[in-house]
Amino acid sequence: MLIVVIVLVVKEYTTTETSGGRVCGGHQTENIDTLDSLNPGPFHDLTQAELRAVHKYIYGLSKLNLVKPSRASMNTSYLYAADLFLPRKEDVLAFLDEGKAQPHRKAKIVVFRGDKQLPVVEEYIVGPLPTPVYCDLYNSTAYRNPVNFSFRPFSKFEFKAVFEFIVPIIDKEIKYILLESYGATFVNCGMKCLTIYPTPVSSGIIGRPERKIWLGIYQNIEYGTLHPTDLSFLVNINSPDPSEMFIEKVVYAGQEFANLTDLAIRYNSSDMVKHTIPFPDYSEDLFSSMHQRGPRIPAESQRPPQLVEPDGKRYSVHNREVRYMQWKFDFRMSVLTGPQVYNVRFKDTRIAYEIGLQDIAVFYSGYSSLARAADFLDSVSILGTRCRALVPGADCPLTATLIGKSFLVESTEDLGYLSNVFCLFEQNLGVPLRRHMSYAQNEGQWYSGMLNSALTLRSIIVISNYDYVIDFNFYQNGAIEVKVHSTGYIFTTFYSQEKHSYGFKMHDNILGNIHQHLFNFKVDIDILGTRNRYETLDISTEEVSNEQTTGNDGDTYWQVKFDHHLRRTELDAAYKFNFDHLKYHLIFNNNKKTSQGVQRAYRILMSGMSKQLLPEDKNNEISISWARYQMAVTKVKDDERQSSSHYGLFDSLLPTVNFTTFVADDDGIVDEDLVLWLTMGLYHIPHTEDLPVTPTVGGNLQFFLLPYNYFDECPSMQSRDAIRVDLKNKRSPKDGLKVTQYVDTTGTHCTVHTDSLQSQFSENPDAVLQTKRPRNEF
Secondary structure (H helix, E strand, O other): OOOOOOOOOOOOOOOOOOOOOOOOOOOOHHHEOOOOOOOOOOOOOOOHHHHHHHHHHHOOOOOOOEOOOOOOOOOOEEEEEEEEEOOOHHHHHHHHHHOOOOOOEEEEEEEEEOOOOOOEEEEEEEEEEOOOOEEEEOOOOOOOOOEEHHHOOOOHHHHHHHHHHHHHHHHHHHHHHHHHHHOOEOOOOOOOEEEEEEEEEOHHHHOOOOOEEEEEEEEOOOOHHHOEEEEEEEEEOOOOOHHHOEEEEEEEOOEEEOOHHHHHHHOOOOOOOOOOOOOOOOOOOOOOOOOOOOOOOOOOOOOOOOOOOOOOOOEEEEOOEEEEOOEEEEEEEEOOOEEEEEEEEEOOEEEEEEEEEEEEEEEEOOOOHHHHHOEEEHHHHOHHHHEOOOOEOOOEOOOOEEEEEEEOEOOOOOOEEEEEEEEEEEEEEEEEEEEEEEOOHHHOOEEEEEEEEEEEEEEEEEEOOEEEEEEEEEEOOOOEEEEEEEEEOOOEEEOOHHHHHHEEEEEOOEEEEOEEEEEEEEEEEOOOOOOEEEEEEEEEEEEEEOHHHHOOOOOEEEEEEEEEEEEOEHHHHOEOOOOOOEEEEEEEEEEEEOOOOOEEEEEEEEOOOOOOOOOOOOOOHHHHHHHHOOEEEEEOOOOOOOOOOOOOOOOOOOOOOOOHHHHHOOOEOOOEOEEEEEEEEEEEOOOHHHOOOEOOOOOOEEEEEEEEOOOOOOHHHHOOOOEEEEEOOOOOHHHOEEEEEOOOOOOOOOOOOOOOHHHHHHHOHHHOOOOOOOOOOO
């Protein structure tokens, strides 16, 4: 399921030399080095050497009884995933800021223990690296361990068991029904096959710690989720013994059956409602395919605009640290939670210790039990391994630096290979960062402006049908933006008239079900140290006297004002957006002030907020209790490392991580080390323009960390990117203009030219499509 990267790869897409000119963007490549560090710092991903050391060590431990993937099954003990385990923050800061010894590097491993009398999932800390000597059970007050086996994430071996034990039984017992109804089967089906889409039934819905899934049946043609049938199966997968999986219920054409035999017997009865959905004839014009179709635009073959780096890259990468303008930060791809950045500094002063994705949730609604149960927490898919290869010229600019990653997961005998999980690039955003035109003579007649160029670190997480573009953007004015775009195919169910409250009919037999996307991020913010305060500027109205202006006694005027409100405890800081109570959100060190006596702060601006409407503590809501707040502010605790867990898809009866406890203890947060937990989201009611896939336009969500009285002036005033235009002689405008640019613009112009993508990917097809991945992957 998870093919991963053995080496870290970087490919430069540079331009060729124009006649008599220099190579455009073709120098300074010595500043780009994405290979493993020989001496990795505290935030560096587990290196190839460290992963191999962990692999060798844990397979030699009798207490784990690990079986290699080639021999593993659900009822054996096998490694699910290995990830970096960060040291305590205070120890890392002592190393970074005080020159003390670097804390030991450690790995966290997740082990499925299907071999135990009472099967469980166990998590261990392995270290120190690169020569481990201990493997201790992970102990945390806010993270239950071991974990009930029925709460385990989906795995390759579970899917394999479904295909081996359930699917063939379906095909054997009701094959003629499948052929008559859908023109396809599961086994030996050639080009006309059915496929399954698993929908989890969490313990919070069942009411006990059991494990079930609904298997929705779709016609397997590009793309399957747009070709639903009205056939589904409720499957009990609770046992670690695959042979004990069984079908609890069958739904066909809106009718419920106890089992396959019941369906087969009643299928030919006179009162049986049947339906027929012919298998589509595949062509590039099929509505669900992503081939170009229709009149080609533009009419002539003209390439789109492209980025050019006329003087080479203005950023550098070494040992997973990026330097750009006045920014420095480290980055990594967590196997379990996805993209993260650390130790974010501007002008060598730390702004944030950690900014990273925690989880993605997609909660669906519908008329059928399958659609109602479709509450997905995508961490079940170990997010870091779902950051699939980025395609230059489509996913990222051709100028981007592409960076790969090594992994050790359930499907890898040794290490795996997955390339291009990040792309790093500077982009011109096409809008001024700042500008002013002073055209009136009495104002001096001048112009000053600067296009907004920023550095972007991008990854794209692909969870089955959905693709999530996640960007960390760093601006020259000291601002940080975290942005998410959603695209990919929608999840659909079979249309019938009674389902109109849950979506629109988008095509033959297709209902686009309403759903909510939610994204949770951790922001460990450090503004001028770790003793911070959270204050809101509460905006309200007031009625004041207007007598001086009107001359009439008693005249009043309404205006807006703000009041400072220091948030003293975690419960006081739990923020739910309300249009009647608008606020600015500020984080600052009260001992650090401007020359004017104002606190030097950073402002949190959230423009992707979404209210979670489900009642608290009902069904699966507890698994996303972090979504109750648009922002929560808590005191840093080593045990409260993450707001969610990869068990959240199934553990809603007894969450492994219960975010409510982070806030409920109501710690004081004045002059403390603070963590922000930010939730963004949107409701999506699909429409026909979401065919074949949802466009990113209008679906972007973002939050910003904005300097707020932090600098004496906008730090972009130091940028060479600015342009100034003055009159040569203010008394004689006809003498013309003086244009000031702060960069050398006399270099030879260049044109963009890149290698053929076809030739690049022919050399390494696994760089884009993992052609060697195992079957039975979802």
